[in-house]
Amino acid sequence: MTLRLDTLTFDCADVMHVARFWTDALGWELDPESEPDGALVRDPSGRSDGLYFQPVPESKVAKNRLHLDLRPSGSMAAEVERLEGLGATVVRRVDEEGSFWTVMQDPEGNELCVLRGPEDGWSPEG
Amino acid sequence: MTLRLDTLTFDCADVMHVARFWTDALGWELDPESEPDGALVRDPSGRSDGLYFQPVPESKVAKNRLHLDLRPSGSMAAEVERLEGLGATVVRRVDEEGSFWTVMQDPEGNELCVLRGPEDGWSPEG
Numbered sequence: 317m318t319l320r321l322d323t324l325t326f327d328c329a330d331v332m333h334v335a336r337f338w339t340d341a342l343g344w345e346l347d348p349e350s351e352p353d354g355a356l357v358r359d360p361s362g363r364s365d366g367l368y369f370q371p372v373p374e375s376k377v378a379k380n381r382l383h384l385d386l387r388p389s390g391s392m393a394a395e396v397e398r399l400e401g402l403g404a405t406v407v408r409r410v411d412e413e414g415s416f417w418t419v420m421q422d423p424e425g426n427e428l429c430v431l432r433g434p435e436d437g438w439s440p441e442g
Numbered sequence: 443m444t445l446r447l448d449t450l451t452f453d454c455a456d457v458m459h460v461a462r463f464w465t466d467a468l469g470w471e472l473d474p475e476s477e478p479d480g481a482l483v484r485d486p487s488g489r490s491d492g493l494y495f496q497p498v499p500e501s502k503v504a505k506n507r508l509h510l511d512l513r514p515s516g517s518m519a520a521e522v523e524r525l526e527g528l529g530a531t532v533v534r535r536v537d538e539e540g541s542f543w544t545v546m547q548d549p550e551g552n553e554l555c556v557l558r559g560p561e562d563g564w565s566p567e568g
Contacts, residue, residue: 319468319521321490322513322557324450327505342445364447365490368511378504379453381552385494387448395445426507431448 321365323356324384327372329424331355333403335369337423340402341386376425383426385417388433392418395430404428447491449482450510453498455550457481459529461495463549466528467512502551509552511543514559518544521556530554 328334335355339346344367347356355369388395396406396418403423410417418430432438454460461481465472470493473482481495514521522532522544529549536543544556558564 318515318524319512319556320515321468321485322511325509325511325555327507342447359447374505376507378502379500380506380508381453381502381550382506382508383451385448385451386445389444389446398444424507429451430445 323366323368325368325370326426328369329375331369331371334422334424337402338367341399380427383428385429385431387431391433391435392430396420449492449494451494451496452552454495455501457495457497460548460550463528464493467525506553509554511555511557513557517559517561518556522546
């Protein structure tokens with residue numbers, strides 16, 4: 317292996333607005349050394365790669381071609397409601413092939429999906 | 443924590459074309475059970491979350507607002523050349539604040555950055 321994933325970087329109009337949303341959404345931590353040019357948000361468990369938020373002059377004009385899928389520890393509905401309280405919006409709920417998930421956008425419109433949790437009949441074994 | 447990262451999902455015109463690029467770029471493995479509707483690519487070391495590739499009808503019309511940053515185990519130049527051989531293209535090289543990196547696009551135009559490696563003077567301690 318000659319390349320490894322380092323960070324996933326978000327283009328932002330308001331870096332701290334988006335960074336705080338993802339910090340609260342995932343229960344991760346803002347690296348205090350990363351401001352003010354950009355914000356680095358780390359998974360305190362070390363399980364996932366970090367997220368980096370950088371300022372860009374242009375605004376979002378189309379659906380992103382990649383997005384994060386998020387797995388609830390409880391139910392999808394509870395997490396969707398919690399993310400709405402943090403500033404995300406629901407785009408649509410999808411029911412497909414015996415599964416379902418909720419498409420949302422973060423406060424700057426970046427798409428994300430909230431998947432089913434254990435309380436929705438999902439199990440790690442499929 | 444009530445949400446965890448599950449997968450990072452790419453919208454694709456040609457699922458297997460994009461999935462094979464990322465499999466080769468990262469040295470990851472295609473999950474044989476994930477075809478034909480979508481392709482799941484996993485990090486065999488378990489260090490990173492998986493990538494999922496799904497078909498969508500629309501094509502890419504603007505720069506994605508999020509992208510992956512990739513860290514070479516050797517040098518940036520060698521990895522940029524290797525990724526070009528896999529079908530990626532160079533968008534530009536950026537030199538900024540004592541650092542540098544190369545902005546590229548995967549075979550369907552998804553932006554990615556190849557960072558400096560140990561042979562470029564980078565070290566994990568900064």
